[in-house]
Amino acid sequence: MKFTLKVWRQRGPDDKGRFAVYEARDVSPDMSFLEMLDGVNQSLIPTDEEPVAFEHDCREGICGSCSLVINGVPHGPDRGITTCQLYMRQFSDGATITIEPWRARAFPIIKDLVVDRRALDRVMQAGGYISINTGGAVDGNVLLISKEQAENAMDAASCIGCGACIAACKNASAMLFVAAKVSHLAALPQGNPERARRVMAMMEAMDREGFGSCGNQYECEAVCPKNISVRFIATLQREYLRAGIVESGLRTEPDSADQESA
């Protein structure tokens, strides 16, 4: 197969950037999108042109590194997959493919198609964890969690933090990402005690990073490689409303975890 690629090239964070056109030749329909790009880069090495920088790691859809907007859709035309799981047979031979980086104020471009997604890490650092020491693994069936509850938490926990939801959102909102993390932790007994503080801190961090707000368009769900449902955004809103009520009635100084366990 043969393709014409329109690729975003940007030397660094301060460069203005532009589109460059490359030809991808001798592409097998069974190649992944990233393998096709590897081939293009291979062909650029003998020339003066610098290879195209793009992020990738596991290449099996679990690390959340690959991040390309392909023909206007994050992770490309297929559904429920990451860019590395996209195969060239999804495109018609001779097609022109436009490749752009994630676009958001909170995701500054580092180079070409690589963006800085540390904003998501900082949102996680604000509260996306459990600070209570739960000790070693407990005996089976000591901590009873219903099947439904476990499945619900797992559905949310399958978020790999790739940022496609933000890339797809008209407002570059990180609500689906935060919703997945908050819902997952609030659904389980270990995460339950800190749920009010967590949701307040993560939402505050989200706003601070310059993400937009949810417009209920559900583009995020439509591009999520893990098919995370927008119903978690409703859960997040419920958690946030609840926290607003709980926190306003209580002291602002949180209990220390040590006192509780002593």
Next chain:
Amino acid sequence: MQRVGWFRSSSGNRVVISLTGLGLVGFVVFHMLGNLQVFEGPDALNTYAAMLRDMPMFLWTARIGLLGVAIFHIALAIQLVLRNRRARPVGYALREYRHASVASRTMALTGSVLLVFVVFHLLHLTAGLADPSGNNRLDAGGHADVYGKVVHAFQNPLYVVIYLVGQLALGVHLSHAVSGSLQTLGIEHAAFNRLFKAAGPAVALLVVFGNLAIIFAIFFGIVRA
């Protein structure tokens, strides 16, 4: 301090927009229902209008309340739109939507058209300033002739067109707004989600059809003075 932070956050902001919006939706539904009395003839509508005017405390509380709610709704929405514009300074060269409805993508536009329309509507039929030819007569019962004013207005194609544009903006805005507001308020349940999703278009159709029925019935002479 904490509470102020809550309301100023993007999500708290949206909760207030949703609540005020749903309040305005409630008004729009009752406004439509009240106006349908035009089909019962001049006496029914004029008596209804007189009944509202005979309760000045209620009327002005409702008016000032609605104005306050609308101002909150609009001010916070503008703040939200500006915040969202800032969130993506450089857009995509190519953009394909998979799920977002036209209504959801044009909320700011339909909202702005709606604001202009509502101001016009208040000047036109409430204050009677926009159309000097629609005089404020009294009917046989001594009430203000609201019926006559409405019939006079919609016999004029110009006003019909203006109101059609207003109704289009209203319908499109509501079709996304109601369902979106439910999601924003965290109202979600696997058994009812399809109902919640249908709520927006259903309310929009209800209100718009009710209002259009009045406009067209007058324009085509089914309801006449």
